[in-house]
Amino acid sequence: MAGSTEPTRVMVAVNESSIKGYPHPSISCRAAFDWMLSKLVRSNAGGFHLLFLHVQVPDEDGFDDMDSIYASPEDFQRMKQRDKTRGLHLLEYFVNQCHQMEIKCEAWIKQGDPKEVICSEVKRVQPDLLVVGSRGLGPFQRVFVGTVSEFCVKHADCPVITIKRKAGEAPQDPIVGTGANEE
Amino acid sequence: MAGSTEPTRVMVAVNESSIKGYPHPSISCRAAFDWMLSKLVRSNAGGFHLLFLHVQVPDEDGFDDMDSIYASPEDFQRMKQRDKTRGLHLLEYFVNQCHQMEIKCEAWIKQGDPKEVICSEVKRVQPDLLVVGSRGLGPFQRVFVGTVSEFCVKHADCPVITIKRKAGEAPQDPIVGTGANEE
Numbered sequence: 001m002a003g004s005t006e007p008t009r010v011m012v013a014v015n016e017s018s019i020k021g022y023p024h025p026s027i028s029c030r031a032a033f034d035w036m037l038s039k040l041v042r043s044n045a046g047g048f049h050l051l052f053l054h055v056q057v058p059d060e061d062g063f064d065d066m067d068s069i070y071a072s073p074e075d076f077q078r079m080k081q082r083d084k085t086r087g088l089h090l091l092e093y094f095v096n097q098c099h100q101m102e103i104k105c106e107a108w109i110k111q112g113d114p115k116e117v118i119c120s121e122v123k124r125v126q127p128d129l130l131v132v133g134s135r136g137l138g139p140f141q142r143v144f145v146g147t148v149s150e151f152c153v154k155h156a157d158c159p160v161i162t163i164k165r166k167a168g169e170a171p172q173d174p175i176v177g178t179g180a181n182e183e
Numbered sequence: 184m185a186g187s188t189e190p191t192r193v194m195v196a197v198n199e200s201s202i203k204g205y206p207h208p209s210i211s212c213r214a215a216f217d218w219m220l221s222k223l224v225r226s227n228a229g230g231f232h233l234l235f236l237h238v239q240v241p242d243e244d245g246f247d248d249m250d251s252i253y254a255s256p257e258d259f260q261r262m263k264q265r266d267k268t269r270g271l272h273l274l275e276y277f278v279n280q281c282h283q284m285e286i287k288c289e290a291w292i293k294q295g296d297p298k299e300v301i302c303s304e305v306k307r308v309q310p311d312l313l314v315v316g317s318r319g320l321g322p323f324q325r326v327f328v329g330t331v332s333e334f335c336v337k338h339a340d341c342p343v344i345t346i347k348r349k350a351g352e353a354p355q356d357p358i359v360g361t362g363a364n365e366e
Binding site: 008035039040042043044047128129153159160161162163164 | 222223230343344
């Protein structure tokens with residue numbers, strides 16, 4: 001078909017569940033992943049190369065760390081290491097799934113503002129397509145939660161597909177304070 | 184893959200060239216079609232069912248008809264028939280392409296405001312994915328030309344993929360007055 005022999009490189013932005021936390025993937029990113037497998041990849045596992053990006057948001061408020069005691073620089077190192085490990089377990093879920101289905105994949109973690117990092121990684125990695133899940137929030141909620149997917153549709157340097165979670169398909173998640181997660 | 188046996192139904196919104204007019208497809212909708220074939224359908228022709236929708240904009244200004252003489256109701260009938268025929272030749276391009284590649288397809292014409300009609304047809308036909316081309320206009324131009332693709336991303340009841348035409352990839356088209364075409 002159209003002479004393309006290189007696999008189609010699809011970047012998938014994944015994040016943790018806002019209910020269960022790490023290492024559980026959010027309902028919306030899992031829905032986006034499942035949609036892509038059943039509707040695009042289908043039986044053509046060899047035709048696609050999946051690139052999983054997880055962006056960790058630095059914990060500015062520090063609520064998670066209020067009961068911890070930091071006595072040395074190493075304590076902070078350990079904390080960072082621990083966060084990274086959790087992110088790795090999140091990625092493990094997707095890599096394992098791809099492995100079972102014999103789909104070639106790569107996965108990595110970056111830190112920062114998810115919408116900015118996703119777009120800069122698109123610029124660097126140049127995928128054919130970016131897939132992002134979306135909680136499908138109404139206009140009122142969007143103001144507070146921020147919309148990674150809307151930003152990416154506008155600013156990413158490649159075609160973007162947003163998979164909206166259907167209303168009523170899953171329990172309502174609490175709205176997280178960082179404005180970054182979209183589950 | 185994920186047990187899906189039904190082909191993935193992809194609706195593709197197509198329009199005529201704003202330079203060459205009917206029956207030539209716009210650069211942007213042809214680019215979207217080509218992108219979809221090479222990046223999504225690939226060698227899996229049997230896994231996809233393409234649905235081509237062409238929305239004809241009623242000619243409110245009537246500039247095209249200024250040198251014509253209308254003497255009877257039949258003249259208007261003929262005019263409508265002629266417009267429809269041109270739209271059919273536009274669709275013929277895509278149906279022929281699919282036929283050559285043995286991809287199952289359907290194509291039809293509707294009249295109205297493209298962005299509204301596309302979204303109502305999505306509701307009616309319920310495709311798995313909507314593909315729209317976009318001229319990739321800057322924010323200044325967008326105000327005047329209107330953005331069918333942006334409207335669909337927000338309002339269509341299915342995942343939407345917008346294929347932006349790259350700047351410099353093709354000659355600059357004149358901006359059309361209807362606000363409806365996106366080439």
